Amino acid sequence: MTDPLMYSGPAWSPYLVGALIGVLTMLTFYFSNKPLGASTAYARIAGMVGRSIAPKHTDKLPYYEKKTPKVEWGVMLLIGIVAGAFLAAWQGGELTGAWVPPMWTAQFGESADAWRIAAAVVGGVIMAFGARLAGGCTSGHGISGTLQLSVGSWIAVFCFFIGGFVTAHLMFRW
């Protein structure tokens, strides 16, 4: 049975990282009047792609009337996340450069490597739809919403883990 604990742990203490993320939310509220969140940026980028293919159709969609597809604070935040993680991994010698995580191969065998990409795409589709319906993701609901004591955020984050628990168990423990 694959054991997630046999692979490398975090470079820094999770308490230090969590506390610094907590401080980071204070900075984003104070300097940008924005909560930390990642998922809406994907929707905006998708809307920009949609606009380049079907501009009239995209602009008529109710969601994009509220969230204009454009490069703004959140899209820059998302780009920054990629860059920041690269810097951290490079600095700590943790760059992976791999198409398939070792734990996936250990569980499903090398012949299932292509399925990893398929699962990632399908998972991404379902996750983004769920995030938009729920109103946020692990950052927007899971950190920014819960810390403001939002009832919907606490419900959403528990549902994230329930859905994830069942799926991960079917994949790795069934």
Added chain:
Amino acid sequence: MTASSPANARAASIGNSDSTRQLVLGLLFGVAFGFLLQKGGVAKYHILIGALLLEDFTVMKVMLTAIIVGSVGIFALHALGGVELHLKPTRYASNVVGGLLFGIGFGLLGYCPGTGAAALGQGNWDAIGGVAGLMVGSYLYAEMSGTLDRTINKWGDRGKLTLPDIVGMKRSTFLLIWLPLLTMVLYAMDRFTVR
């Protein structure tokens, strides 16, 4: 909050989210967030799957600490008139159904939207598939948003509902109970989990 409060005035002075200043700030905050996510190990596939299996508690420790510190910080800044709150609406049906779908996607992808971007940054190329999927799924939602707004998004819509509202407490009183409680959960997690 009235429109003339100091927090509103400050918020108004911040201006548009696509001003040059805000674009630069967004990028800088993103770099900091991505750096922290990677150092916290939560860009790693096995750590995120380990969280969903309830075998690796790194994710929960990061999140709970961020919630406790962020809660103290945001409500303190709010009390001092420095920031506006940004409460997402509570919609029971959408929160539950969307949340469960998100979770299923989380299991399949192994990353969430923020940690997926961080995974991509550290060189997990499978996250490219995830990013593509996230964009397709977002557009699919936008495509259906008219219907969803008229149906499920209305079911159990309670607006900006908070935990102290539900138990009928003042926010400050609630926090005096809630924050020590979360800290105890975090302590128990530290005490009784391997990682």
